[in-house]
Amino acid sequence: MKDDKSLELWVRESHEDFYASEYRLKRTLFSEQSAFQQVDVVETTYFGKMLLNDGLVMVTERDEFIYHEMMAHVPLFLHPNPKKVLVIGGGDGGTVREVIRHPQVEHCRLVEIDEAVVRACKEYIPLTSNALSDPKVIVDINDGVKFVAETDERFDVVMVDSTDPIGPAQPLFGTEFYENIKRVLTEDGIVVSQGESPFFNQNIQKSLLGVLGQVFKKVHLYNFANLTYPGGYWSFTYASEKICPLKNFQESRVKELGLEMKYYNARVHKAAFALPEFIQKALCENLTDF
Ligand code: SAM
DSSP states (O other), rough: OOOOOGGGGEEEEEETTTEEEEEEEEEEEEEESSSSSSSEEESSSSEEEEEEHHHHHETTTTTTHHHHHHHHHHHTTTSSSOOEEEEEEESSHHHHHHTTTTTTTOOEEEESHHHHHHHHHHHOOHHHHHGGGGEEEEEEEEOOOHHHHHHOEEEEEEEEOOOOSSSSGGGSSSSSHHHHHHHEEEEEEEEEEOOOOTOOOHHHHHHHHHHHHOOOOOOEEEEOOTSSSSSGEEEEEEEEOOOTTTTOOOEEEEEEEOOOOOOOOOHHHHHTTTOHHHHHHHGGGSOOOO
């Protein structure tokens, strides 16, 4: 019998009004309109379970390791002694999972605004959310903007694992937020942030790097392949007063810790900061020279 396509289920992620990706589904596992966004978890035929916020792919079991390893290990192998880490957003738990693999880390606070995201991932995506039950981890359902404005806690590394700059995530791309991030960082502090697409969002990247440049001395961008993000190539921003992501990188630390990785290694760390010409030329005014 001809393959009856009418029986096929697909989820379509539209990015801007000119680009979309589709993922074949087996079934929907969770679907809820929270106070902040539509939260869905679906089971796909190839990418495993998938978290979507407002119809945008956040996490899939097949490729989540890339984003979470690159967000966590780049700053943690650079900071001289990362004891206290703050993750803003990241309610799926994947970034936290990678953070607590570092034995120096004594305490990791996750500040996620939407409890529905944590609940959905705890129920359906243990691959990333199991880490949230670790004794080193505090899950704080709160607005990251408010938290950094009010806290008297100090952190060695901050990771802003946020959605795109819309709705509650919009202030996470602003100057006031990063002035507070600088306030809560210790002397050798590093902040890395979800930095959007070099193909589709250079305007947002320019703006975010400009904000970081107003607050921090060292501002960089690093890239990675990402199977289920639009265009398959994504960025993180990096900022610090003192630590250079290349000059202060001691490859030996990666080898000595000997963590089993699926994407990150010392060569990838260094290569991630080597920007293709179309990116370097577009963003050079906002990037610190090495
Ligand atoms: N870690 C995943 C990945 O691989 O990209 C996805 C990122 S995570 C799901 C993004 C989270 O940021 C969402 O759960 C969203 O609720 C959260 N978020 C957005 N604005 C926030 C804010 N102001 N404070 C705290 N969390 C926020």
